[in-house]
Amino acid sequence: MIKWRGTSFSVHPLFIMIMLASLLTGHVIEMITLFGIVLIHELGHAAAATIFGWKVQEIKLLPFGGVAVTDEGGSAPCHEEIIVALAGPVQNLLMIGAAYGLHMLGFWSEAWTEYFVQANVMIALFNMLPVLPLDGGRIVQALCSLFVSYHRTLLWCGRISMAFSLFMIGFALMPLYYREPIHLNLLVIGIFLIYANWTDYRNVPYRFVRFMTNRDRLSLLRMKQGTIAYPIVVGSEQPLGGVVRLFMKSKYHLIYVLNDRGKIVAVLPEQRLVDSYFANFMVK
The missing domain is CATH 1.10.287 (Helix Hairpins)
Known part of the structure; x- marks a missing residue:
């Protein structure tokens, strides 16, 4: 494992095994190229995450590509998550464009350009599968x-x-x-x-x-921004754990508590439930 500017870089054992297998089969250059493509792909994620103020804790190179581990912990807005996710495939598109440019300038052969482009397309398309x-x-x-x-x-x-x-x-x-x-x-x-x-x-x-x-900090931020509250209606017997599991990531909630006759008996800001949730969590 290598650490640079607070970010750790690690290689999964399976990835190492694949690299060793490439030595035995004589495909060292191809494997090094694939390694570089995956690394640039992941650095694209890391760069986008850094722009949004996320801390990139680790970049792992895996058998199918890589993973950039961040500290956002479910607190980042949806659009930031999507941009960070797309930043990797965008690097593949840029590398494909660079490959064609180098080929047109006569620096790369047609065979090598074809391999490089196919490798980028394969990594980009595979990473777009709906699988975490x-x-x-x-x-x-x-x-x-x-x-x-x-x-x-x-x-x-x-x-x-x-x-x-x-x-x-x-x-x-x-x-x-x-x-x-x-x-x-x-x-x-x-x-x-x-x-x-x-x-x-x-x-x-x-x-x-x-x-x-991270919820309490985000709740206060959304209140200051004047975010419209999204209501959650629950019965007075609803367990606390069940209520907080209804929280939506991008919403600020007001919880309306109803009695057995359907009358509102309390309106609670979500911070109250977050505090109670962790108070019960610490007791357990």
Whole structure:
């Protein structure tokens, strides 16, 4: 692991194994090129995140590409999340343009330009699949948070990601039906993604707590900005945990509490519930 300006750079063991395999098969230059493309892709994410004031904690190079780990913790606006997610594929488009330019100037051969362009297209398109932690999965999660509660967003995006990962594994194994070699690279990536998403799915309660830790600060900010409150109507017997799970990421809430006869008995700002949530959390 290498650390530079507060950001750690690490390489997943599977990525190292793939690089070692390239040494044995004589594709060292191609693998180094792929490594560079992935790194530039991730630096695009990191640059966009830094512009928005996010702290980039780590850049991980994985078998299918990479992941830029940030500290936003569910507190960033939807448009920022989408821009940061798209910043990686944009780097691939820029590299494709540069490759064609170098070819036209006579610096790159047609064969090498074709390989470089295909590698960028493959990485960009694969990362746009609606699977976390790929860029497409992050965009889907950001858009989903506009319409449903953040807790439900975490659950459903995790389920969608696992479903697509299983489909990827099934597609990789499909050649067995025709007694042909399986798509080994796709199988490894699918297994890695299903494991990563299953782990994240099990950690949804902890990820939600992280989201709630930023909620009080964001609530005060939205109040100062004059954001219109989005009502949540609950019964007086509704558990506190169930109420806060109704919070939407991009909304400020007022909670209307009804008694058994449907009469409003209290109107609470969401900060009251956030404070109570963490008070109960600390007691537990």
